[in-house]
Amino acid sequence: MARIVGIDLGTTNSLVAYMADGRPRVIPGRNGRTMVPSVVAMTDNGLIVGDSAKEHLTRSPERTVYSVKRFMGKGLEDVQGELAYFPYHLTEQGGVIRIKLGEKSYSPPQISAMILKELKQRAEAYLGESITKAVITVPAYFNDSQRQATKDAGMIAGLDVLRIINEPTAASLAYGLQQKTQGTIAVYDLGGGTFDISILKLKNGIFEVLATNGDTHLGGDDFDRQIADLFVREIREQQGLDLNAYPDHMQAVRLEAERTKIRLSDELKATAILDLPEGKGRYSRDFTRDQVESLSMELVERSLEPCRLALKDAGLTPNDIDEVVLVGGSTRMPLVRQRVQALFGKEPHCELDPDEVVALGAAVQADILSGGTTDLLLLDVTPLSLGIETMGGVMSSLIRRNTTIPASAKEMFTTYVDGQTGVDIHILQGERELVRDNRSLARFRLKVPPLPAGVPRIEVTFLIDANGILNVSARDVRTGETQSLAVKPSFGLSDDEVERMIGESFKFAADDLKARQLIEARTEAEVILMATEKALKQGGHLVGEEDLSSIRSSMAAVEATKSGEDHKAIRAKMADLENATHHLAEVLMDTSLKEALENKKLSEIT
């Protein structure tokens, strides 16, 4: 069977992993980094993804998409509250958000597909074979529409998505495999955009999820916003300058907010610095960890309520939890660790890299599906109750939340009027009593033979498969015939649309790969040149004349090849420059600049 890769399609970062010799491994890119920023930019030369796209966040903010995962399976109305935060233009068509990039509009699954393709190509280059099958992870608390949108993204990227699995459960697989854990564990996953808590029982290779809960709109992005809002407010007060009018500066604010937050996870003090437009000079602000924590407190607290609910649903108390596992970049915040530790009364585990553990778990699941690993089995649950609309706008539950999947429920339908030929069915997901407070998933019309009222008997089966995705089928009990159903999703692409997008995507793929590699090489070259300039200013006086002249000449060489058409030549000169700056990098104090010189963290220094 062809190889199946495991993909963590994250709000901020995405990764691809595979299994080799019974051990999952993350596939690094050319630059040695394992994470691909989930950023897509439309440049004059075409679309680019990842590190090089991240460079465009401040350059052409209106054409650079980040955090697209927040829009998966959503309508415009769902995100009204945060539209102002995004520099790109959002519209809606057929219940699906569209993102305008230049002339064209793209659905979130299409944008995600570009990220997936990047990962696919990365895996293909690394493994030297074509990759067509994948397991993709989603937040456990994703609803049906969000899962379906993720599956669509995979299809558009030319991937056969064999399974959608939940991020915290994937993490538990990686942990379980590595640490041979048994007992009851809680996985707390706070990433860039989403929060999940899952409680699992691990026993003899079975990973049974007892309960899951979360918030698909809570993550590092929200912490950044708290800090960014404060910057913008202060700048307005001090300078009378409203940065909202400058999308590029707003992106710089967001990135500086994130950088400050990250620094304060390790240090107690940090200074945020922003260049201001309109000749207003610089904004510089000292921050302490305490200050960031007081800005974050409410958000962290918000993650604890789902933890309590999950415990309750599992019929457990914090004492029953043997181990707590932390997943996601945001769990590096000391405040998060403290609060989680306080809630569960035990020190959380973080032996595995919280950035990589989900992708590793996805690779393990991929190996299970391909028959490689046979002793492990994941029994997951559906996070939200599924039901249908009944009289009076009330939701009647068919499958309760935290039911082990696959799960099915049957419901018998009949008619109320003689000769009635159809029954309308509205499928919902959520925990509230009233239809309008729950998520509408889909509607369909059940065809009924014209008979006296009450005589037709149509049995509808609602089946949630192992992906947590709903399938509906119907059978006429009198004739025994099965009925095909045209289910119209409330928030999702139609099958036709997905088909069309797959077609378009192949056209895009056929676009010259070389052109893309060239754009990437050029972008990276620009960044390394910029970093070198900065480094020379900071530490030029600390290195010898010989170093300086070799740096200058290497820079000139990069500059020269950059205007050419050969990406390999550019990269070769970049490597020379890296060698030349070796000594300079060593004497630098600024670690992010240092890493930039080593071509590691491009985005950190722009």
Add this chain to the structure above:
Amino acid sequence: MDHNTHSTAGPRELQMARSMCWHCQSEVAGEYFCDRCVKVQPVSKELDYFTCLGFPRRLTIDQHQLEAKFYELSRAFHPDFYQNKSAAEQTISLGNSAMLNTAYRTLRDPIERAEYLLDLEAGSVKEIRNSPPADLFEEILELQDTLNEYRATGRVSETESPLRAKLRSERNTLEQRQRDMEATLQQLFVQWDKLQDRGEATDQARAERDRILKQMREHLSNRTYVKNIVSDLASTIG
């Protein structure tokens, strides 16, 4: 409904013996796989949950054994292990897993298990009670009044108001009632199991059986009623 055929392993043997492999058409006698072509067989939709999990129709079930059986069958049926198989086998795996999960969920919880058994044995759907059980009638009417009064006065400055205190103590009383009912049910469960173990087919045994079922039904619906009131109370006074 035939009251005499529910002795332990009976129904399953019957159903399994009758089935034929969907793939090679040979007779499938034993477990869930064809002896000849080793293809997975669909679990009959008529199979009851006890049989599905290989347990007799008893109300006391060893949780560890039940879990072990659930895990064992999950390993046999789960779609993860059918990824490389034919579409037909994948469909069967999906259906069997869904059925297994429902069976396990139902039997895992003693109350749901009893309600299900009642359903199987006496053939009626869960009775939903709208009025309080007779012996709680007065108490509950009064409670409703207090609740309404409490809701009407608003919850502004009532941290420990007398009304709230009263509701709290009511809640404790009702929770005790619920526990009592569960204890009584537990006794009925034991009686049921003993009767089944004896396996007698006398008139007396039949009468005994009907009595236990009737009492179980009554206690189950009373318990549900009280439980709902308690959770209503809990959500009101927090």
